[in-house]
Amino acid sequence: MFLIWKKANILNKLEVNMEIAQENFRIGVESAPYALILSDETGRITQVNFQTEKLYGYTSEELIGKNIEMLIPKELHKHYRHDSESFFTSPAVVSLGIDDEVYANTKNGAWFPVEIVLTPITTQNGISVLASVTDVTSRKANEAIIKNQVKELQLKNQELEHFNYIASHDLQEPLRTVSNYIMLLEEDYPEQINDEIRMHLSTMNSAVSRMSQLVRSLLDFGRLGKNRKLSLTDCCSIITNVKADLNGLIKQTNAVITIVDDMPVLYAYETEMRQLFQNLINNAIKFTDKDTAPQINIGCKKTKGFYEFYVSDNGIGIDPKHFNDIFHIFQRLNKNEDYEGYGIGLANCRKIAEMHGGEIWVESELGKGSTFKFKILNFKA
């Protein structure tokens, strides 16, 4: 008798636990932020939650016992039947509407795009399917807006590139003409050209070749990164190569370039990265007082998802009010007589940092040297 009582007690407890679990499950299903629909192998709806009523406009009484096809647009029934057959042949969790378009049908016949996760559930009556349905109307609308904007941006970019190319090419032609006529004047009228006129012609000539160089840099700026290739890039060997290229200038200025930290080997656009380092190191040597030997330190640290590099110098420094300007095309803070240049180097650097998913900035004080910092995405992370 005692054993029977004990067994009955255990069964009672199990039943109570089961009821509690079922109630918890019911609360969970009811409070879910998406529609949950349970249907059996024949497609008959056996349970729905509050969100289902809200989303489809039916009451639960109108839904339970009916075929789930009433929630699917008629035009898609054939498709649904095929999918449902394969679902029950090999039941597994399936997601619909992520890469393809799936629609649901409300009580008043309106369609809306949905994302559905189908989960097979074993019940006493066989396999049931739990469909969790999310209305993705606003997400799809936003995606469409973004897609359009990307397309527009691509078109504008193409137009801009085309304009840049044509403008740069067409501007070279008249410049060549001016330069040729200066030469002709010098050759054909040697007696008439006195020292003053010769000086004016020479000024004209330098202006023409500077203009020609500016136009060429504009063209290079537009083309920068056009044929970029992501590859494993050894930053230490890039800097060694840049130092070799700048050997003449380094010797002439007694510049000392020190690589402070271990330089990484990383995935990057190698040619462009080399140009970035070349511009920064070249500037670091160039923008130093004539009687000061440039001391340049180069380093890198790894931050979350990025590599952050710096190139610091003991040069003339930059007034903080120009920290942004200098990264714009043709912006220069010094006279050409003091420091030669075309004002395109840092604009190129900015473009290169940005094409690596990063940015570039400067920290400096007038007369106290500058530290240019840039970070680029760690493509492998």
Ligand code: ADP
């Ligand atoms: P460029 O060197 O041809 O003048 P950049 O675009 O490389 O053009 O630089 C823009 C301007 O930023 C320079 O003209 C200079 O005034 C300032 N600049 C760049 N690098 C430095 C530096 N290391 N120290 C001080 N000023 C700098």
